[in-house]
Amino acid sequence: MRTGSALALPSTWTTPGIPPIVARRAELRALRAALDAAIGGDGRAVFVTGEPGGGKSRLLVAIGLEAHARGATVLTGTCIEELGRPLEPFDTAIQQLLRLPVAPGGSADAVAALESAFGPSGDARAIGREQLYDAVVDAVRDAAARNPLVVVLDDLHWAGADAVRLLERLAIGIADAPVLVVAASRSAPPDRSAALVGAVGRVARLAHVSRIALAPFTHDELIEYLGERAGLPPDRAAGPARALRTITGGNPFLVGEAWPRLLAAMETGEPAFEMPETSADLLRPRIAMLDGDALAVLQVAAVSGHTVDPAELLATVEAPREVALRALDDIVRAGLLERHADDSGYAFPHAIARQAVLDLVPPSEAMRLHARIAETLEARFPSAPRLVQRLAHHYDAARALGYGDLAVTYLIRAAESADRRLAHQQSAALLERASAVTSRSDEADRLRARAARSWGLAADFARARALHELNLESADPRTRVRAAIGFEDASWRPGLIGVRAAELLGAALAGIDADVRDPLYIEALASRGRALAFTGDVDGGAADGDLAIRLARAIGDERTLASTLRARIAQPDRIGELRERLDQAEELARLATGVDEDWAGAAGMAGAHTAYVLGDAEHLAAAERRLAESSLRWSAYWRYWHACAGFGRAFSEARFELAAARLAELEAIEADFRSDASSAVSATQTFMLRRETGRLGPALRLLTGDESPAANWAPGLMALYVEAGMLDAARRVLHWLLEHDAPARHVSTDWPGRLALMAEAALGCRDVDAARAIRPLMAEFAGCNLLLGFFVAPFGPADRYLGELDAFTGDADPGAHFVAAIELAERIGASLHLAYSLAASAEWSRATGDRATASKLTARARRLAGERMTRLLAILDAAPEAVESVDAAPEASDDLGDGPLTHRETEVLRLVADGLSNREIARRLVISEHTAANHVRSILMKTGMPNRTSAARYARERGLV
Template sequence: MREWSAPSPPPRWSTSDQPPFVARREEFAALETAWADAVAGAGRAVFISGEPGAGKSRLVGEVCTHLHADGAAVLFGSCIQELGAPLDPFDEPIRELLPVFRGGDSPLADSVTLLDGVIGRSTDGGTAPLIGQDRLYDAVIDVVQAAAEMHPLVLVLDDLHWADPTAIGLLTRLVERSAAAPILILGTLRDVPPDRSDPLTDALARLRHLDGVARLELEPFTTDEIVDYVGRRNGLSGPHARASAEVIRQLTGGNAFLVRETWRRVVEAEHQGGMRVITMPDTTREILRPRFATLEPRHLAVLEVAAVLGLEFDLAEILAISEVPEEVTLAAIDAAAMVGLLEVPRAPEEPHRFPHTIARQAVVDQVSGARLLGLHARIAQTLEADFPTAQLLVQRLAHHFAAARALGFGDRAVTYLTKSAEIASRLIAHEDAARLFERAAEIAGDPDERDLLTLRAARSWVATADFARARELCELVIERGGARISLEAAIGHEDASWRPGLQGHRSVELLRSALESVPNDEGDPLYVLGLSSLARAMAFTGSTDDAERLGDRAINLARRLDDQKLLALTLRTSLAPNRPRAAADRLARSAELVARARPLHDDLYIGSLYLRSGACYVAGDRIGMDEAERGLIEESRQLGAYWRYWVESARLGRVFIEGRLGDAEVSCRRIRDAEAVFKSDSTSGANALQSYMVRRESGRLDSIRHLVTGEESPTSRWAPGLLALYTELEMAEPARRVLGWLLDHDDALAHASSNWPARLVFMVEAALWLRDADIATALRPWMEEYSRLNLMSGYFVAVFGAADRYLGEIDSLCATDGALELLEAALVLDENTGADLHVAQTLAAMAVHLRGQPSASRRAEQLADRARGLAEPAGMERVLRSLNREFSPDAGIPSGGMSPRELEVIRLIAEGRSNREIAGHLVISEHTAANHVRSILTKIGATNRTQAAMYAHDRGLLRQEGQ
């Protein structure tokens, strides 16, 4: 690491020909205050917005020049319309900082190496490190924060409205992580159409709750401020200055750029006595027409070339591209600078530039359509032939050749759009890559090339987790493509379907049709992969037997071909969904998949860890689960956002089964945040179930009791979840109704879904609570398929522990031999899994089973005490409630599904107490007392308090003498 000499601000910020800086005093002071806070260690981010020409960049330039003079280090980056790189506006600041931290034993070595690998290879054919956006973001933030520790830093990010999604994500992360760093982030943006960026607007909305984030909206100049401006420019003062200023304000609306461009005309007209005839031109082109009129036609032609090149341009490039002799080109540039249409660079390395994007666009707008096509073609051909090391060459050639494709440059446009997409992929900007691939496909004249590019776009959309868009593109290729490309697309469609857990019917249809269109060649890797993909799709439709046979065949064919990548892919497809009878094979295959995927260096490895961790939980392999989870966490740090969702799900499963319910609640919130990565396939139902599982174990469902009527329809809600809620709230008749509905509407597809274990458990739990031995007996064969396994729905969406616990409880209810043996087997599996919550649940179930056996009553009490020992310190209220129901003084009394607290309430109702009196007696709120009364009336089927009192009397619920 070398000493860092903070760079100077861009020279154009301090040019002598800058117009006077007026107004913006409050904004200037606000930015100075933000800087003082940042220097004190409280990071700040200020986003300055306004219409084009409002003076955003000028304000930032003035402030940063002042701060730099006071010792601030200023880094500058900007976004370029149409021609930018995916990491703009961060690319330039990163390149400035990397040399500072190269070499030596810097703790940033890994981050610097990573960024060198990504940025250094972004324009060549090299392969960047396999990382995800999260790891890229972390590396950038590491370097920026380390620089700020050496020297408090102002990071200017100009024209953020042109930033791509990758850069916006990095901006969001940097702001969030800089709250305690000496960094002031200044961003400028347009927030009005057509330049308004919805992704940026959404990102700023998410950031606005942070203490260090502020927004400044630049208002138009007031008349007084224009008076100040005119006075400084022309020395005009008094009534004459105000009269001119009022006209300027009326004509320009106070827009800073328009004031700059029109003030002289107004003042001169006033001097000549003709102010009343001045009108505001309709377009910026008309505003600048007097300046254009001062240029010779051949000089104006040179200016048009410069405008098509971009806001900034290199002198060598325009000399090569210009259609006129060199001396004429140079004279044209001087002439344009003389009338304020170009800015002359202050330093040799600085490019020429237009004073504002408005001025540049005004020049472009006057170029005819035909001439514009020709200029784009000439620029592209010259850059390609003569400037092989030009900055952003590939992106610029993509833009200019695409704009000139009507002149026969379509193939060149496709070539460079494809290369731009590949650069974006190497920069982990997958959304940009997807859009570039799509654009190239639209231009491609060859159908095969078009379809291949469309598939590449689909794969990039998969990398962004926009699976719906990926499926849409795959179907488009299938509709118009040849046999083999259609098979590739069908495989891609299935891959974009199973990831969000969609049913596989459409993928089965597409794959079968595609496989029928190619030769039945078992030596063709694509054909084998198609069989494997079809097997997984069939499993998601419920055809598990056929899916297993086809999956086994694909694996055997892959082994015969000795293709390691193909074998890993076929192993992966055989692991989803989770079929109970194949659990042992699944566990072995997951281990082989991890071993084979590890050296492949792609996301197949992290996917193998994700599948392995779930297989190990089901099998009760704690060591395997721990190893897979550790690997998943480590790899996700590299590969980022999509996998962070699965890491958080695995972490939730871990802390939940360990009984760390507070940590599980935190994990649920993190999962909700991580769900944002799924752009089109919602996972909100999964998180709702995860949250429910945590809340029910911690006894926190009473808060929603008043929202549940018992009359909800199972067709308008997820029926298994509704049944579980009725069961937990002890609403007997509603639970019985929905349980019957679920049994009446059972089908094979439900058994094949990833949420079948939850559906089955909720039905069994309801039957056990209702003490309905007939239904429990009917459900038992389905539960027996999972014997000796743990039950898991989805990927740690809902985990229930050993199926043998439920089988033991069913046999206990039905007085069937073997209940205790099943419960003991469940306890062994719970302990092997390292699951204190499941252990406590099984101990409680064993205690309840043995309580009815006089010879085992002492052991029952011991088991109950062990369960309480785990449950009480961890807040496992559901376990404690089940013990209290059986081991409290009221045990054995027919409670009608009422909880111990509700038994107390109904006794007080029978004594004639009001809700207020009940609340005072039990030291609860009157609102809570009323909720208990409503719940009691629902459970016992009573319509009023008198009927509730009679119910208590008839069933012996009243207190006996001495109680």
């Protein structure tokens, strides 16, 4: 940042004649407390909401002036109702930030990023959206390290979605820095911003974030108001206060307009003053005071915007300069415009005042004024602030007068400006607007396609698909093919089944020649292949995809080859094809170098998935790096998948706190990741994490055992039953899954996870028939890791499950599988998978009488488990060998279900006889419910009792209770 002195406050904050703030004592106290905390080094973010005229801006000015007086640096920004610059209100605030001196140790990279994005060129595309947002947070923190910083942002209800995301990031990032962020917005329709409400709702859960909702003035506050403004003592103010409350509803702006007239009426004995139907009507008497020239000047000012540059205004109005200047004086005296303290311009006292004037301008006259303002700006003010955006707005408003082409030109330029600052949603909306204005159908097609790409970058795939569908009606067959490709891409990304996409691609391809040297034809083949694969037609998808790659290689076009590889590696594949797919992901990554496309993200995503399944640690690390780079460069889409990979890696390594942090990150990104495909990703990840850390209790307590597998995700329901010890219910769902199995399911991305959960259920229920049915299905994955979705649920080596199934059924020697599972888990550094594989191998060694090996394997598993792997520790504790060591019971048998009861089993049997459930036993003995269920199962098998009632009778007959 450049060196400089303290920043000047906005001239509108010190406009002469503005009365002091009245009432709002509680709100001011809250803001002062936040300011005190920020100056003390504890960051705060405060969101102020209220109806129009509720006093939000006055409150912001009050705290901003106080912060400045106390020596804090104050940054300001506001949004405008019309088309603003990209990332407003941060545009102005960051320009101010760049004028501050660099703090010692400040981030030069952050400064460079901001200067690139907000400097003369305004181009952040080489930086990436996430890095840009991080740079804003870093620069704010760096500046605050030199001097406490207050960021005051007004009219956030008009902020674009991209700016709202940046605000959310900033509010989170200043928690431990001497920074106060105060942001105001309207809370009532039609201005209420859904994007802002969502963002504030997400961050409001943080301890350093608070909200202030401004209510209308109360009766007591109105008495205080009249005392300050009219000098009325409380006893004389009570009556007028009641009247003001009745006629204004306590709205501060309306109170300010109404009280002089009300008091005048009361003093002269005139009929009771009645509130006009609208706030505009309340201001009409002021407007009526103006003569024709002043009214004309005021109307030009209102159409121009909330703030008015005098040079622009004088150049636009048709009256002579002297007349216009006198008119401005009359307007200021009427209180309809306020002069800035530094005489740099004028502003309406409130948006309500400007709207009152606009309401009086006939539509035809408004169009004429928009055209005149645009022509004047374009011809005479090439350096005017927000010039491109203002010309786009004014020419668009005047398009019925023949300015449509100019409107399209400037809307496109405004969209390009937004694109350079990575404000993808604003860019998309502007391009859509331009497509609706242009009279040329081919240009409309191109603009819709560009808008769809921007919506895709914003991860709003539903909006992207809608635009592509419009282009499917184009008269140009090649445009229809591009639209079908775009529709498929916007369907695959959020995980929609590809039936409609495949149909659209087939119809579009029929409209062009099957030219094997045509890049468009080749890309459409690849796209159709991916769509077919996501309908379940894996063979058809592979055929199209492989053909497209061969054709792309034949024509030697790298961009076409990259497109075909990107589509092909996203298809679900059989195990035998994974190495080829990993090679293709690596090839795509090489083609992505230096290219302005998100190919590296696609390569990273496919590469990470495939490398984990294959147990290729080197390629897995490289793929994760590509995902990390793409998550910084591109939209929330890639940040989401990077966080998914991070969850999977942390979970596999038993770093459960980090996995929980990644899960929280995923849930936060989902609000930004505008997918319209329903998903149980977060719920499944939560289940996996809670299962390993022993925190499934709340979910298990909701189970009845009668839940329908058809109405729920059956594998998850079955897994919950197993953890709850509800084995009959688990067996019921397991057999339902086996009965409803079909080959088409075996190529879905959730099949490996389904298979793992079914194997766990078969083993937990001691169901030999189910285990034998599952075993050949599991064998396909020998030598690989099982992964549900994209790191939704990593289950680790399939060989561990194969070994356990073989050990249970006795149909084969499981030893080699356990060795393979341990080696695979070690190869990728997955300590959780390794610990489970060691425990499973130990159980088999113990069952075969190799107690020494079992002891060594168990000890190693325990060392890995530490205190983190709660579920695994419970399993180890329930093993006969573990019970012997803990209870010192030499009479205990090595084999589950054989021999006398151990000390712990006797203790559990007494509690069963007392009528306690597994959950109650677990709570009493401070063990997991899963462990309690294992003990009960062992007791029944050792005693030969068929159920808990018989076991309780057995205990009483032997004097154990």
